[in-house]
Amino acid sequence: MTLRARLCAVMQALEVSHLTKVYPNGKRALDDVSFAVPEGSFFALLGPNGAGKTTLISILADVVRPTKGAVRFLGRDLFRERAWCKKRLGVVPQEIAFDPFFTPRDVLRITSGLYGVKPDERWIEELLQRLELAAHADKNTRMLSGGMRRRLLVAQALVHRPRVVVLDEPTAGVDVELRRRLWDFMREINRAGTTILLTTHYLEEAEELCDHVAILREGRLVAAEPMETLMRKLAAAFLWLRPEGEVRDAQLADARLARFRPRRVQGGICLALARDERGRLNVHEAYQAAVAVFGPPVEMEVRREDLEDVFLRLTNRGGRTS
Ligand SMILES: Nc1ncnc2c1ncn2[C@@H]1O[C@H](COP(=O)(O)OP(=O)(O)O)[C@@H](O)[C@H]1O
Ligand SMILES: [Mg+2]
Incomplete structure (x- = not known):
C-alpha cells in the first residue's frame, strides 16, 4: 500500500464490507451490507423496525458474530484486532442491563477499567453533569428511570474518550x-x-444533525450517502402558489403547465419541480409559467420533501404527499 492509499484508508472510521448475518433460526437479518463511515462524521443509520440496525451494531460491539463479511475500524480489521479497536470504540447497546447494586458513578469507573484505562474522575463528573445524571450519581441504578438508564449508557460509551461512538x-x-x-x-x-x-426513529432530528445517512430495509442497504446528496437526489420539490382569483379547470389544463403536473392543493396550485444535472431546481420556469396562466400570485412557497418522506419512499411504506 502506498502512503497515500494508507492515509486514505484511515480516513474511514468504519468500513463495512459484505456484512451478512443469518441467525440460527434462518432469519437473514443482514444481507451483503457495505458502506463506509468517514472519520469525523455524524452518521445516521436508519431503517424501520426489523431492518437489521441492532444486529449491525451488535456485530460492531462483538455481541453477535457475523455470518460473512468484514469490518475495518480506523483502518484495522475489527474482528482480528479487537483489543486495539475496543479502546477506541464506544458502543451504546439498545438493550439495558445494569447491575442494580452499583451506582451510576461506580458503573462509569468500572467501565473505564474494562476498557483498560484509569478512571478519569473529572471526565466522569463532566459526563454525569452533561447527561443530567449528577443528582442521581450515587443512587442505585435500579432507582433510575428508563431515560436515565439510557443516558447512563451514553456516558458509559464515552467514559474512555473513544474516537468512534456507536449509539x-x-x-x-x-x-x-x-x-x-x-x-x-x-x-x-x-x-x-x-x-x-x-440509529434513531427521530427523522427530523437526524436530518438536522447528521451529515451522513445509511438506510436499511429488511437487511439490505438501500442508501448510504452524505445527507445533502441524498436529499438533493431524492427529495421532491414543489412550487405552491395561490393566484388572485379562482383556479379554473381550463387553466390547470394549460399546455404551458403540463410539465409541472399542476394540482389543486390548499386553495392554490402545486407544481412539481425538477432538477437539472447540477441539482438546480427549475423554480424560475415554473413561476413564469404560472404567472403566464394565472397572473401574479398573492402567496407562494417552495416545498421540499423531508428525510421522513424520502425514508418512507425508500423503505416502501408509501409516502406523504406534500
Ligand atoms: N437473536 C435473534 N435470532 C433470530 N432473529 C433475530 C435475532 N435478533 C434479531 N432477529 C431478527 O432479525 C431482524 C433484524 O432485527 P434487528 O437487528 O433487531 O433490527 P432493528 O434494530 O433494525 O429493529 C428482525 O427480523 C429480528 O426479528
Ligand atoms: Mg433495534
Whole structure:
C-alpha cells in the first residue's frame, strides 16, 4: 500500500464490507451490507423496525458474530484486532442491563477499567453533569428511570474518550427537551473530532444533525450517502402558489403547465419541480409559467420533501404527499 492509499484508508472510521448475518433460526437479518463511515462524521443509520440496525451494531460491539463479511475500524480489521479497536470504540447497546447494586458513578469507573484505562474522575463528573445524571450519581441504578438508564449508557460509551461512538437509539423514551440537550451534547463531541454513528426513529432530528445517512430495509442497504446528496437526489420539490382569483379547470389544463403536473392543493396550485444535472431546481420556469396562466400570485412557497418522506419512499411504506 502506498502512503497515500494508507492515509486514505484511515480516513474511514468504519468500513463495512459484505456484512451478512443469518441467525440460527434462518432469519437473514443482514444481507451483503457495505458502506463506509468517514472519520469525523455524524452518521445516521436508519431503517424501520426489523431492518437489521441492532444486529449491525451488535456485530460492531462483538455481541453477535457475523455470518460473512468484514469490518475495518480506523483502518484495522475489527474482528482480528479487537483489543486495539475496543479502546477506541464506544458502543451504546439498545438493550439495558445494569447491575442494580452499583451506582451510576461506580458503573462509569468500572467501565473505564474494562476498557483498560484509569478512571478519569473529572471526565466522569463532566459526563454525569452533561447527561443530567449528577443528582442521581450515587443512587442505585435500579432507582433510575428508563431515560436515565439510557443516558447512563451514553456516558458509559464515552467514559474512555473513544474516537468512534456507536449509539443504538440513544434518545428513545427521552422527553423532547432533554432529547434536544442530549443531541446538543453529541454534536459538541462530534465537533471535537469524535465520529458518531447512531440509529434513531427521530427523522427530523437526524436530518438536522447528521451529515451522513445509511438506510436499511429488511437487511439490505438501500442508501448510504452524505445527507445533502441524498436529499438533493431524492427529495421532491414543489412550487405552491395561490393566484388572485379562482383556479379554473381550463387553466390547470394549460399546455404551458403540463410539465409541472399542476394540482389543486390548499386553495392554490402545486407544481412539481425538477432538477437539472447540477441539482438546480427549475423554480424560475415554473413561476413564469404560472404567472403566464394565472397572473401574479398573492402567496407562494417552495416545498421540499423531508428525510421522513424520502425514508418512507425508500423503505416502501408509501409516502406523504406534500
Ligand atoms: N437473536 C435473534 N435470532 C433470530 N432473529 C433475530 C435475532 N435478533 C434479531 N432477529 C431478527 O432479525 C431482524 C433484524 O432485527 P434487528 O437487528 O433487531 O433490527 P432493528 O434494530 O433494525 O429493529 C428482525 O427480523 C429480528 O426479528
Ligand atoms: Mg433495534
